[in-house]
Amino acid sequence: MADEMVPLRIAALSMSRAEVHSLGVLLPRRLDRTVEILTSSTESCDLFLVGVDAAQGRSLAQHLSVERPEIPMIQVGVQRPASVRGGYFAHRPLRADELARTIGEALYQNEPEMPLRTRGGRLEREYREYATHDFDRCIAGRLREAVHIARDNRVDLEIKGIGTLLVLQEGRIYSVASPRALCSIDRVTRGRCKRQDPLAIEYRELASAEVCRLMKTTQQGRMYETEYFLWVTAIGCAQGRFPQGYQPDTKVQLTSWPDCTQLPHSMAVVVFCSVFSRGAVRLDTAAAELGVPWPVLADFVNAAHAIGLLRKESRLARQPTSRQNKWRWARDVLSAVARHFGRRAEGSMARQAV
């Protein structure tokens, strides 16, 4: 997973060209992830590696520790200078094992229960905000149940108690209320089986003539693709919480991609799908490496869970990374191409919204 996602960006400063080169070769292997060594820029890096044998390096280290305290720093030198004190230090000549261990300590900050922290330690705060909800008992969970009944039994259903809502066997939903509006309903009652499950849905099967009649009499309704309807409803019900059973250390994999062109915030969905479709990924790892807060990831997990495209602890083997390796030489070019198409898509989405 790590190798497939955001690279670890290390700013190597006041270090020789040979050292920078060997870091670029050795660290990806030792850390088992993509590493990007920056020599001229410190923007959006995850770690500073500063050579402190020269006076210039020492003053740079001091400056960075004041100006960028949120980014961990490892000082590198022949002898540990007095100024380092309790900070992270690696001896010259650099040994890959020692350096990888120190990098691990600096990034984890001796908190083994935490995943890799995001920039500025954002994940550390949000880890405590991790929350779950009972998906099966929210309106999205109930709708999903009705969709399965309609599909498996090849029948059209009318859901009672939430305006006119028809779940059609061909994979569409006709509803007077918008999926967003439905999310404000916290209780769905059923007349016949109150004692068994007071939150269960009440539905009845419809003949096709009756479907036409109901659609005619409630002309203010709209036809939605089931996938879209469940997606939006699930996100609305989730309120930034994960479905029960999904913990930070749960590994999940996407079995198929949803119809991203038809979903809201398509580009974000495409990113999540590209990450989760390559193999089983821990939720905390995904959140940390993508640098997204829990609620953003929770939305995706709820929605993908609602339409049945997410599988916990995949039995599938990881996809080979040969494609990535094949084009590794052209990374800059590929980034430019991806940005170009992404910008164009966002541009047309914005135009359409206007």
Place this chain on the structure above:
Amino acid sequence: MKTSDRLKIIISGPVNSGKTTFIGTLSDIDPVTTDVQPSDEVARVKKSTTVAMDYGMVRIGEGVVVDLYGTPGQTRFSFMCDILMEGALGLILLVNNTEEAPVERLRDYLQLFQKHRESVPLCVGVTHMDRAGYGTLAEYRRMVANEGWNSPVFSVDARSEQDANILLTALMGCLDPTLIVHHITEYASRYAELR
């Protein structure tokens, strides 16, 4: 311009699936086509069809160009697919949902490109999904998975710039998710506002 700064994406699929339109939607130049009047059963569905290839070009900037090649849709020209696939960055398969047996047609194309499964990312675009058709997205997804591909299947309008660019962004994501990860950063920063 260096040859290494030219990348190639192949657009393939059966007759009348929207390949030429798709290239026209994305291309920065007027697409170069090799359309002729069909003399076989294709004449019943369209007035002209591609016999060699379609070509379009997307200029990325700083000397980077993405070449878009469309393959002919008729099976007797399928040898062109192998020629065009040489050194391709990615493959887009388009299939028209209103043509007869579209899921089976998609299977034929997946099998045609089977030898590239490990090396070239694939995205499938199903066109004309808004009209009454023969397949559902679930059926297409099942077919793609059965043939051993782990690829996105989207409903697309070949005329829509938005759909075409989302499909290509997904293709780049299949190649390497880190290439498109910046889109999530932007979304996450505006999350509260978007909700």
